[in-house]
Amino acid sequence: MCRHLAHVGPTPVTLASLVTEPEHSLLVQSYAPADMRGGGTVNADGFGVGWLGPADWHLYRRDDPMWTDASFLDLARGVGTTALVAAVRSATVGMPVSTAACAPFRADGRLFSHNGVVRGWPHSMADLAATLPALDLLTLDAATDSALLWALVRARLAAGKDVADAVAGVVAETLAAAPGSRLNLLVGDGEQIVATAVDHALSYRTYPDGAVTVASEPLDLHHGWVPVPDGSLLVARPGGVHDPPAVTVSAL
Numbered sequence: 127m128c129r130h131l132a133h134v135g136p137t138p139v140t141l142a143s144l145v146t147e148p149e150h151s152l153l154v155q156s157y158a159p160a161d162m163r164g165g166g167t168v169n170a171d172g173f174g175v176g177w178l179g180p181a182d183w184h185l186y187r188r189d190d191p192m193w194t195d196a197s198f199l200d201l202a203r204g205v206g207t208t209a210l211v212a213a214v215r216s217a218t219v220g221m222p223v224s225t226a227a228c229a230p231f232r233a234d235g236r237l238f239s240h241n242g243v244v245r246g247w248p249h250s251m252a253d254l255a256a257t258l259p260a261l262d263l264l265t266l267d268a269a270t271d272s273a274l275l276w277a278l279v280r281a282r283l284a285a286g287k288d289v290a291d292a293v294a295g296v297v298a299e300t301l302a303a304a305p306g307s308r309l310n311l312l313v314g315d316g317e318q319i320v321a322t323a324v325d326h327a328l329s330y331r332t333y334p335d336g337a338v339t340v341a342s343e344p345l346d347l348h349h350g351w352v353p354v355p356d357g358s359l360l361v362a363r364p365g366g367v368h369d370p371p372a373v374t375v376s377a378l
């Protein structure tokens with residue numbers, strides 16, 4: 127199962143400090159993940175990193191393993207950001223391996239990632255998919271469960287829901303339509319991180335300057351990572367130097 131992470135904070139950090147440099151970085155999790163519940167041994171079907179620049183999100187995605195991309199490893203040391211969403215992918219059997227299928231997906235100033243699988247795909251989701259405008263289906267990022275989940279979240283946002291409500295609603299409807307699905311969803315909008323833990327690992331940590339990182343697996347062994355209980359929704363907003371980040375974890 128894929129691994130993902132998100133970060134938001136008051137001061138810029140390099141992509142490398144989150145994605146490639148920590149002892150159990152996303153790069154390490156691409157070839158030696160520690161907690162791959164539900165199958166898969168490596169996350170080698172591609173990767174994506176989205177970061178907030180001065181005006182908008184930038185997205186770098188490839189359908190190769192992260193460790194083969196020397197140019198990304200170099201770029202990551204030179205780019206700074208206050209908000210990031212990144213993922214390494216282990217494609218679910220039967221789903222396409224392509225750049226467009228690699229999270230994060232970007233739309234309307236937000237990034238989205240999904241760790242897991244929708245059971246009974248695609249038949250189990252036919253009724254939910256039918257609630258979407260045809261154009262949303264014709265413009266899915268890829269023919270994957272993750273891309274459909276993102277379209278369902280976006281439809282709820284377009285209807286006026288806030289991110290936490292939209293994500294929680296899609297998880298509830300998907301579990302009803304496809305019981306047993308693994309649904310760790312993650313949305314970053316530059317100001318907050320909203321994430322779910324549904325049958326998959328998730329942890330977070332905070333920093334003295336008010337930043338917060340959420341990740342499938344802790345990036346190191348020493349920094350007070352807090353596991354998120356299964357069946358939870360996490361909302362994290364950064365603080366400042368005298369102002370701790372606000373992290374709430376509630377039952378879904």
Ligand code: GLN
Pocket residue numbers: 127128129166215216217218221227240241242243244270271272
């Ligand atoms: N099912 C999704 C995909 O194939 C996510 C895969 C995963 O979490 N391993 O892209």
